[in-house]
Amino acid sequence: MPLVSESRYHPPFYLFNGHLQTIVPSLWRNVPDVVYQRERLELPDGDFLNLDWSRLPETRPTDGLAIVSHGLEGDASRPYMRGMVRALNRAGLDALAWNYRSCGGEMNRLLRSYHLGDTDDLHLVVRHALATGRYERVYLVGFSAGGNVTLKYLGEDVGRVPAEVKRAAVFSVPTDLQASSVHISRPQNQVYLRRFLKTLRLKVRAKAEMMPGKVDLDGIDDLRDFEAFDSRYTAPMHGFDSADAYYKYARLGPVPERHQGAHAAGECAKRPVSAGVLLSPRRGRRFAVCVSGNPAGGRARRLSGRHARWRILFGATGRGVSHG
Numbered sequence: 001m002p003l004v005s006e007s008r009y010h011p012p013f014y015l016f017n018g019h020l021q022t023i024v025p026s027l028w029r030n031v032p033d034v035v036y037q038r039e040r041l042e043l044p045d046g047d048f049l050n051l052d053w054s055r056l057p058e059t060r061p062t063d064g065l066a067i068v069s070h071g072l073e074g075d076a077s078r079p080y081m082r083g084m085v086r087a088l089n090r091a092g093l094d095a096l097a098w099n100y101r102s103c104g105g106e107m108n109r110l111l112r113s114y115h116l117g118d119t120d121d122l123h124l125v126v127r128h129a130l131a132t133g134r135y136e137r138v139y140l141v142g143f144s145a146g147g148n149v150t151l152k153y154l155g156e157d158v159g160r161v162p163a164e165v166k167r168a169a170v171f172s173v174p175t176d177l178q179a180s181s182v183h184i185s186r187p188q189n190q191v192y193l194r195r196f197l198k199t200l201r202l203k204v205r206a207k208a209e210m211m212p213g214k215v216d217l218d219g220i221d222d223l224r225d226f227e228a229f230d231s232r233y234t235a236p237m238h239g240f241d242s243a244d245a246y247y248k249y250a251r252l253g254p255v256p257e258r259h260q261g262a263h264a265a266g267e268c269a270k271r272p273v274s275a276g277v278l279l280s281p282r283r284g285r286r287f288a289v290c291v292s293g294n295p296a297g298g299r300a301r302r303l304s305g306r307h308a309r310w311r312i313l314f315g316a317t318g319r320g321v322s323h324g
Contacts, residue, residue: 022192031082034089036097041128047112049121050104051128052076054085054095064093064137065129069122069146071172073199075104080143093139098125107206111214115238116145116177117250119153123160130164140168147173151252177247181226197229204233 015021036052043049056062066088070081076097085095099105100114100121114121122140129135142150147170154161154168174180184193201220208215215233223229230243240246 025079029079031079031086034082034086047101047108047110050099052097054089056089056094062092062094063135065135066093066095066139066141067125068095068097069142069150071144071146073196075099084141096129102203111207111211112237115234116148117152119149122149122153126162130162136164137166138164139166142170144172147171175252177250185225200229
């Protein structure tokens with residue numbers, strides 16, 4: 001697997017470890033100059049997705065689109081999402097930041113929600129964007145959970161991925177949910193775990209109110225880690241027998257050769273949340289993943305204004321990788 005060992009990203013001096021690089025931008029980064037146009041996409045199963053578009057003005061037409069997938073319990077409004085959308089627009093691409101079921105300010109209609117192994121919704125978003133007839137080039141960008149979904153989408157059934165999908169960039173991808181669930185349960189990462197579980201519990205309670213008798217809330221506040229929560233709710237709500245079965249389904253494997261040279265993964269050497277096993281090689285298969293490490297750590301949230309560097313990744317060669 002290619003490794004870009006020297007990152008050109010240099011964090012501000014006061015963000016000297018992974019926790020600060022994760023928390024400070026999440027709380028105080030402001031990206032005001034992104035204006036979304038929301039579209040509701042009705043799904044075949046009766047549910048819906050909210051799509052947030054940021055298109056270039058008509059004076060700057062483009063045939064390129066980047067579809068951006070957010071992290072666990074995130075949405076298109078998060079600073080890292082808005083910052084990426086702004087960078088993509090500045091690089092001459094339309095951007096589509098989509099919100100998973102139950103994310104983006106509206107609860108979805110069905111009992112199910114989203115999970116890190118579900119690629120069907122991303123596929124529907126890609127097909128919907130291409131159906132507009134405006135785009136000949138599609139790039140995929142994914143943060144954390146969205147990175148896991150993106151890579152799984154590209155790797156599990158290459159035949160259904162449209163030819164217009166050219167390249168992808170992913171950041172802080174769990175890759176192995178079992179390992180990541182253990183990692184985030186460590187004492188130094190409890191602040192992230194508690195925050196995730198808080199919003200996940202709120203959504204389960206909302207589902208129980210929407211669908212009386214279908215969701216058992218007994219003992220929900222006693223679930224203290226992802227494995228317990230996923231065993232109780234995520235797995236059965238999405239058709240899995242257990243959390244272990246869900247984790248195995250969502251775990252990443254090799255990416256087919258068709259996408260060779262098409263992907264870049266920004267990984268943080270000391271990222272506080274994700275701790276995956278990065279795609280163990282199998283005989284006869286080659287990876288299309290280039291890993292870029294940042295020794296200072298941090299998780300998918302960077303403070304930097306040098307957006308032009310994204311031209312390296314989405315340019316003609318596709319050989320470079322950088323953080324934005």
